[in-house]
Amino acid sequence: MENTPLWDDGRWQALPSLRENVEADVCVIGLGGSGLSAIHRALELKQRVIGLDAGMVAGGAAGRNGGFVMAGLAAFYHDAVADLGRERASAIYQLSLEQTDKILLEAPEVSRQPGSLRIALSDDELEDCRLEAEALRLDGFAVEDYKGPEGQGLLFPKGSVFNPLIRCRTLALSALEKGAQLFENSCVIDVKANHVHTDHAQISAKYIIVAVDGRLELLLPELTGQVRTARLQMLGTEPTTEVSVPRPVYLRYGYEYYQQLASGSITLGGFRDKAKETEWTKDIAPTEFIQNHLTSFLRNHIGVQAPISHRWAASVSYSKGVLPYFGEARPGVWAIGGYSGTGNVIGALCGLGVVEKAVKGSSSIADLFMAAPSGLN
Numbered sequence: 001m002e003n004t005p006l007w008d009d010g011r012w013q014a015l016p017s018l019r020e021n022v023e024a025d026v027c028v029i030g031l032g033g034s035g036l037s038a039i040h041r042a043l044e045l046k047q048r049v050i051g052l053d054a055g056m057v058a059g060g061a062a063g064r065n066g067g068f069v070m071a072g073l074a075a076f077y078h079d080a081v082a083d084l085g086r087e088r089a090s091a092i093y094q095l096s097l098e099q100t101d102k103i104l105l106e107a108p109e110v111s112r113q114p115g116s117l118r119i120a121l122s123d124d125e126l127e128d129c130r131l132e133a134e135a136l137r138l139d140g141f142a143v144e145d146y147k148g149p150e151g152q153g154l155l156f157p158k159g160s161v162f163n164p165l166i167r168c169r170t171l172a173l174s175a176l177e178k179g180a181q182l183f184e185n186s187c188v189i190d191v192k193a194n195h196v197h198t199d200h201a202q203i204s205a206k207y208i209i210v211a212v213d214g215r216l217e218l219l220l221p222e223l224t225g226q227v228r229t230a231r232l233q234m235l236g237t238e239p240t241t242e243v244s245v246p247r248p249v250y251l252r253y254g255y256e257y258y259q260q261l262a263s264g265s266i267t268l269g270g271f272r273d274k275a276k277e278t279e280w281t282k283d284i285a286p287t288e289f290i291q292n293h294l295t296s297f298l299r300n301h302i303g304v305q306a307p308i309s310h311r312w313a314a315s316v317s318y319s320k321g322v323l324p325y326f327g328e329a330r331p332g333v334w335a336i337g338g339y340s341g342t343g344n345v346i347g348a349l350c351g352l353g354v355v356e357k358a359v360k361g362s363s364s365i366a367d368l369f370m371a372a373p374s375g376l377n
């Protein structure tokens with residue numbers, strides 16, 4: 001089965017791989033949305049920056065995801081409040097709303113803000129929507145009750161979407177213009193304070209940031225148990241006018257998510273839980289089992305018979321609690337990841353925060369993500 005995201009316009013010019021030893025102030029490992037945000041923050045702090053990726057810019061989840069740009073953590077707001085307390089949960093939500101606005105400006109030609117829908121598939125889920133809306137309203141965040149052709153649930157006016165791959169490529173190109181050195185096909189095999197070893201070269205740097213979501217525990221095995229890699233799968237169709245889906249939709253507690261692009265194509269992801277253990281894997285090949293679930297949902301629930309042009313998958317990692325992993329994983333080695341399937345906004349925030357924490361020694365973003373909630377992380 002092909003494994004190409006529908007997002008790729010085929011216009012990327014590959015970056016070189018690192019073949020010589022180099023020195024920098026900041027070395028960022030991972031050129032997804034989180035690593036690229038970290039790189040931009042490091043450039044703002046006037047650091048000499050090197051960024052490395054084992055594959056291509058956004059070759060991982062950052063360029064292969066559903067394109068939802070959503071406020072908040074992966075956990076629904078009331079669940080985050082129950083875990084973190086109102087003050088901290090609302091501060092993270094507020095920051096993520098502000099970060100959403102900034103992200104939309106990074107690549108405006110491939111971003112839009114039509115609002116997004118959380119749709120309930122059962123009475124229990126509808127009650128969960130009610131609880132989420134109540135918690136959001138109590139803290140002054142916008143949410144509306146919704147009933148329409150997609151079903152019943154909640155409408156988030158700030159819900160947004162983007163082409164995740166083009167957005168990352170845009171960020172990479174502007175980082176290059178600002179003086180960052182970025183290398184593709186440069187796999188890091190070992191990392192310790194001030195030193196990064198790739199398969200062909202060594203980097204000396206004052207600050208080392210690992211910004212890898214899926215497969216994080218491969219590079220930093222000490223994080224096994226804190227994060228766990230899983231595969232998420234999607235499909236995309238040829239443009240169609242069979243349906244009109246004005247806003248991105250997620251449903252069944254967020255397991256499934258779909259949207260209709262300006263071209264008319266539908267993208268759809270989900271059903272990870274249906275395969276039980278097999279999706280807890282570092283493999284990224286799409287499987288017949290999950291793809292059959294997606295196809296059947298596309299045909300029977302969304303009502304689209306258009307040909308499926310793309311099928312793809314990628315690795316993400318899930319953290320133990322509601323917060324992602326954010327910490328000094330080894331002396332002198334900072335790491336972020338484990339966004340539990342919702343990392344476009346939170347990953348960018350963590351990227352900003354981890355650089356501030358490493359370089360300046362303090363960061364209000366880091367403060368929000370680092371202290372452990374009760375009994376978790």
Ligand SMILES: Cc1cc2nc3c(=O)[nH]c(=O)nc-3n(C[C@H](O)[C@H](O)[C@H](O)COP(=O)(O)OP(=O)(O)OC[C@H]3O[C@@H](n4cnc5c(N)ncnc54)[C@H](O)[C@@H]3O)c2cc1C
Pocket residue numbers: 029030031032033034035036052053054055056057058059060061062063064065066067068069070186187188189211212213214215219231232233234257269313314315316337339340341342343344345347
């Ligand atoms: C199918 C799917 C749908 C999703 N939908 C959404 C969504 O709609 N909205 C949302 O917010 N989130 C979504 N997510 C999650 C989101 O994509 C991720 O949380 C986010 O992209 C993580 O970005 P990142 O930059 O932290 O990590 P990644 O995108 O994983 O980037 C890390 C990079 O590190 C590189 N790397 C790894 N190991 C090494 C090494 N040893 N040496 C050098 N480089 C290395 C990888 O090649 C990769 O490019 C989805 C994920 C998937 C897979």
